[in-house]
Amino acid sequence: MKIILGFLSVASLATGCAQIGSSQVDQSQIYTGYSATYNETGAKLELSATFSVGNGIGTSVNLDSPSEVTADSQTLDKTTDLVNQIIYQSVASGVSSTTWQNQHVFVYTDNNGTSYSNTLTIPSAVSVTNSSGSSYSKAAGVTVHWTAAHSVQSSETLVAYISGSTTGQATGMTSSTGTVGSIQISAADLAQMPTGSAHLFICRGNGGSVSQAPKVGGSYRVSYCSASVPVTLNP
Numbered sequence: 001m002k003i004i005l006g007f008l009s010v011a012s013l014a015t016g017c018a019q020i021g022s023s024q025v026d027q028s029q030i031y032t033g034y035s036a037t038y039n040e041t042g043a044k045l046e047l048s049a050t051f052s053v054g055n056g057i058g059t060s061v062n063l064d065s066p067s068e069v070t071a072d073s074q075t076l077d078k079t080t081d082l083v084n085q086i087i088y089q090s091v092a093s094g095v096s097s098t099t100w101q102n103q104h105v106f107v108y109t110d111n112n113g114t115s116y117s118n119t120l121t122i123p124s125a126v127s128v129t130n131s132s133g134s135s136y137s138k139a140a141g142v143t144v145h146w147t148a149a150h151s152v153q154s155s156e157t158l159v160a161y162i163s164g165s166t167t168g169q170a171t172g173m174t175s176s177t178g179t180v181g182s183i184q185i186s187a188a189d190l191a192q193m194p195t196g197s198a199h200l201f202i203c204r205g206n207g208g209s210v211s212q213a214p215k216v217g218g219s220y221r222v223s224y225c226s227a228s229v230p231v232t233l234n235p
Contacts, residue, residue: 016084018059022067025053027110030061032218034210036120038100040227041201045100047071048089049108053216060086069108116212123224124150126158126204135232138190142233144172144183146202146226152177156206160185162233165197195235199228 022030033050049069051061062078063069069076069088076088100122109115126148136142144160152158160172160183170193172185183202205223212218 019062020059021064022061023064023111027112028215029053030214031216032108032213034106034220036104036122037223038122039225042093043095044093045095046091047104048087049106050087062086067111071106072104118210118212120220120222122222123204125224126202127226128200128202128229130200130229132229135234137234139187141187142185144200147180151179156204158202158204160202163199164194168193193233195233198231198233200231201228202226
């Protein structure tokens with residue numbers, strides 16, 4: 001299941017993100033970004049960190065020695081995404097509830113030996129309550145019903161997704177609070193979706209500024225994504 005969390009400009013996709021070694025830049029100007037996500041489908045926990053110069057939208061920073069980043073005391077693997085941004089991450093499947101509900105500690109040490117520690121907590125679980133196997137008309141839109149054992153807070157957002165079995169994805173979002181609610185995915189958003197098998201799921205998340213970061217600052221994002229519910233989309 002693919003979750004689209006941001007928007008990439010055509011220019012970025014065409015040219016890719018520039019990269020630079022951490023030892024080549026002012027350490028106080030390295031912007032830090034951290035993410036912790038749990039996906040109930042596959043019981044997958046993903047922890048990731050990015051570094052850049054330009055407030056998170058500029059040149060991607062490659063950590064060269066002695067710089068390093070860890071999450072939960074484990075070294076993160078380095079990878080590169082479709083736009084050439086360097087991402088340090090750990091992805092684990094079959095993760096128990098006691099593990100993902102723990103606080104996750106990121107520690108970044110810069111080339112000057114200064115360390116920054118930030119603790120991220122993944123939101124409580126949320127579930128889709130639509131019946132498995134239900135059929136929906138694209139022309140009428142889809143109402144996604146949800147429930148949560150612990151009340152959704154005003155600082156959190158809920159995003160409902162419907163994904164085709166092979167291609168296509170549509171979303172709806174709400175800032176509702178409480179333990180039950182619904183999110184509408186409009187007919188207009190569903191227009192590009194193929195008919196046939198699809199899956200509904202919902203993600204609960206929040207983000208903001210980190211407490212410890214270089215002078216230029218840093219941010220975090222945490223989210224919990226529910227198990228998916230199989231449905232059918234009709235015209």
